[in-house]
Amino acid sequence: MAACVRCCLRARLRYLPGLRKGFAHSANDKLDNEMLDEQDRMAEDSQLLDASFHGGYKLHYKPSSYHSSVGKPALSSRQSVKATPASSVWQRSNRYREKSSRHLSSSKKTLLNCAFNKGYELKNTQPPHHTTPVLPDVKVDTRAFIKCRPEYSTITLDLTQRPPPINWEHVVHILQRVSDVEGSMKPSDVSRFIVDLSHVHTDNVSLVKSEQGFLTLLRYMVENLQLFSLTELFDVLRSFVWLEMPHGHTVLQLFEDELIRRADEMRFDQLLLAADLWRCIGRKVPQFLKHLYGLVHLDLGQVEVPELVQLLYIIGEGRYCPKVLVQPIEQLLMRQLHHLQPEEVGTLCLALFKSQTSLSEAASIRLFDKAHSHVEDMSDFAIVNVLKYLRFAYFLHRAWMEAMTYEVPRRAGRMGVSGLMHVALTCSSLHYRNDRILAAVAEEIPSLVPHCRSKDSCKLLWSFGSLGLLPVQSPNLYPSLTGALRIRKAEFQRYPEHLLTGLLGLAFVSLFPEDLIALALSPDFVNIALKSTKLDLRKDLFSLDGVVALELPHWTGPRLSREFRQEVAEKLWNDVLPEISQKPEVKCAETTLQELLGGEEFVCKRMILPHMRSIDFEVHLDPSGKPIPVSTEYQTATISPQNYSSKSASNHSWERINSVGVTDELIALLANSRNAPIPTIPPSEVTTLSIVEPDESEKLFNTGLNPTATITEMLTKPNIQKSSLQDSVVKLAIQVPSRNNYCYNSKQLLGLHAMKMRQLKLAGYRVVELCYHEWSPLLRKSMSKKMEYLHFKVFNTLDS
Incomplete structure (x- = not known):
């Protein structure tokens, strides 16, 4: 009996190399006892399993193994159990026959769900310096480019085309079928069940994920993932998008490992599709993307416009473009430039901006010329994306900026605060002052203050101040933006650079909100600013202190120390x-x-x-x-x-x-x-x-x-x-x-x-x-x- 169990265990462990990496530590004995409802024969088998695998065949889950909480100490085991219904769980013996191996109450189903769902803890953990989220004032379809051509349907997922919803009775029927055939399921059955369940109405998605039948499907995939075909893997990943699986879910790590293992077997269009599905889920997969980027050279001659645009979209969302790809991508772009549609041009510009990828000056000019030829047909989102890349390239395309003197006033009312911020910031970065553009933006901003992030308010202040728009020229602009800074004051603990940017912008036009200046020069804020690893804020602090010294002789608030000024x-x-x-x-x-x-x-x-x-x-x-x-x-x-x-x-x-x-x-x-x-x-x-x-x-x-x-x-x-x-x-x-x-x-x-x-x-x-x-x-x-x-x-x- 013991030999038989050991052989069974070895066969099972062959399929779990990624699983053992994902679950790192021993499970809680209390949860183990709760989940065992075995007959004497099964208890004997469990003891044999314990002896053969260092204390048991266990699925371990520990969120801290995957995520480090910023600004908070790691929780103890007891605290973790309080934060979520369960922090770990294990399985024993028979894989699926619940009736013969164990009976899980509804509360235990919840425990098991939490063990598989790392997103639960993240959802209920407040980030440091938490503030009320800012609701967007304008809904933007950031993936509108995929509607330009039917060819995108094979390499992307259209998030606007959700499957028709099914009623809850149908969902119950599917889950019952899972229970009926769980001992004899095949990968194709699991894939079909998951796809069917993904058609559930959005209001019932969380209920489906808490059902035992769904967890049974996850267990099967965990142990048999290598048996799934690529098509079945893609079907399941696509379904995970509709089921809103958290990007940190443990099962997704196993999917990522499996797709990386099979990357060399995949075609270029399949790699693009997989990368897009990961993007829709919201999971970063840098190792998988390395395989995608490595195949670009091999398929260079076969890359058409949809593949090129989708590749650059993935590069942009990953915020990184390998240097060896820059030249091939530029060659492809120049070859396909005349075929690009307006929305695709905007997507390419945004991708180059996000990945900080510089094209040659000649290539950039041709790209901006192409954008200018389609400017009237572009969406507001695409126009803002072109402006972003102009700012990054630090290139003033005169014809494009002249077109903005007509397009921005025409569109300002519907561009939203983020779009208007990028318009003003691009003008400021390129030192391009045009009163028609500035007036159109300044007129809209006061009514949009409730939607302003601290980033938006401060960059707008810097932009208007740099270009010399005086308070008398727009009486409501500066007071409204200064008020927005006070409303979002808590955000400056996380982004201290924004406050300094905004205050210097105000100082350019002789405005000095003393309460915000006192905050920026306070010892606590200075310490936060000096701890910033992304930016050196000492110069900005020093500039603000010097402004106070000269412009506010009556000042009795905090100042920087003499030693600090000496050093800077x-x-x-x-x-x-x-x-x-x-x-x-x-x-x-x-x-x-x-x-x-x-x-x-x-x-x-x-x-x-x-x-x-x-x-x-x-x-x-x-x-x-x-x-x-x-x-x-x-x-x-x-x-x-x-x-x-x-x-x-x-x-x-x-x-x-x-x-x-x-x-x-x-x-x-x-x-x-x-x-x-x-x-x-x-x-x-x-x-x-x-x-x-x-x-x-x-x-x-x-x-x-x-x-x-x-x-x-x-x-x-x-x-x-x-x-x-x-x-x-x-x-x-x-x-x-x-x-x-x-x-x-x-x-x-x-x-x-x-x-x-x-x-x-x-x-x-x-x-x-x-x-x-x-x-x-x-x-x-x-x-x-x-x-x-x-x-x-x-x-x-x-x-x-």
Whole structure:
């Protein structure tokens, strides 16, 4: 008897190599005792099985073996049983004859279902930083391309063509038939039963998956998967889509292993179909996709438009394209380009964007030309996909963008917040400012705020701020998006980069929501941001802190530590200097300025505002216009940003080496009375620089001096001469912007660079901009031409 049992066990184990890998640990003895309802003879057989297989023939299930919970410690066995009705289960002896081996109550059926269904635990586990999900405002068919050609039916699954539903009585009949023939089932029977059950109405899907008959079918597949034909495997996988099997279900791991084992036997169209079914289930199968990608070279000559589009769709959804495939795919795309339909073009662009795959410039231009020829026939989704790839390729296709000036206003009302966000973000990334496009997007956004994710709100703020759309031009836009940030505040714990992006976008247009800034600079948030492994957020934090220091002198909220600022400023200096110094326009400006002013000591190349991550030339002039050597302390200050920080951690006042303090000497100069007694000014009226609005740069107090009552009285006395206001050093900040600092085909600076000019003025500098459109053509001119231009730009500031 024992020998017979051992032989039976060996035969069974031949079919379970994947199963033993999937179920890793021993089962709970309590569940074992509950599931045994054996006669004495069966109990004896079970003891023999235990002796031959280290304690029993067991199906083990442990969710933690497959999934690691982010931010939560692993649950103990006892806690797991509480979280789900059962965390493990085992089977013994007779495979299917329930009546002769064991009788399962309805509660035990539930236990068994949970053992086979890993998705149960995932469904009931809240993710860290859980927030209320955002409901989409527009339903988009992301697989609309498969309706372009009938050939897609053999390599894809049309999710809109669900099988006609059957009533519950029919389902009960099917389950009864499973029970009647379970001892003599064949793979074809199992496949047919699963397919029939997948026709159940969506409201009853969960009930079917909890029925013992369905679990019996799963058991048969687990132990006999190698006996199924490819057609039967595909039928079952297709049925699993309609039955909404969780992507983490244990049985699906066995299916994946089996399809990988058979991949070399499959045709290219079968591999595409299998990959699509996995995509519909939502399961990532990188090992299987390797086999698919490996066959592309073999079938290169046989790949037609449907296979090419479906292959790229799978590549895009997998977010990865092997480098060896890029060239063959480009060749196939160029060969089939004229056959593509509008929706297929959009799918290809989205796939290239998602997989971060760059085509050659010539191929990209041809693809965008093709898109432009079909722009009026494209769906909104396809148009957004083309914009995404334009953004990734960093290529401004002029004809396409001009078409958007008509298509976006026409479609904006139905594009949804996500689509509008990508429109604005593409315009921002390509520096393409078009008021028709921006106005159409800005008009729709306020009504869509309830559907805005934090990602949408923050990227919209960055886009509008970068392109310089002022609050007065769209009064409802910025308040509504700022309110959206407050509503979705919890999401920033998981995506800290979004908050920093949104706040900097607001700062570009002089908007400073202090509650959100306080959150972004709080120690807890800073710690979360610094732990980000995907992005280095130190620069963004440093930029926001510098903005607060200059634009909000009354600020009493949190600030970054001096050590942090020191570290980031030094890194920025080391990163920026080599890159900037090699630019021809910068090198030429430096040598020409030195020649014009009389030597190196009159020109200091440094980061005047370290948080702006850029270098300028600093020049000092006396009131008569004579150059003054720039002190070495300025160069030291560039590398030692402790001068660019608050006085202490507890005192958040701004201490700048370039600030204009109200000293006795300055008061004497302002009053034109060096020999007169110096009036006493109350300490409360001794201030540093205050805010100067961007439109007040031509007013008297454009130095940033806060005109308190005492100083105002002194300045308005009749004996004050205008020349006395110029008895101090004039500090120039000479900028050499590149073409990428401007909006496309315009002299309008982008938001970051416009903010920098504003803040340089707040810091007491007169800004001299060597406009790219003026300075760049002069690089090929003679030194005298360059000197003439710089002389005008530098010394003309004294008259302004």
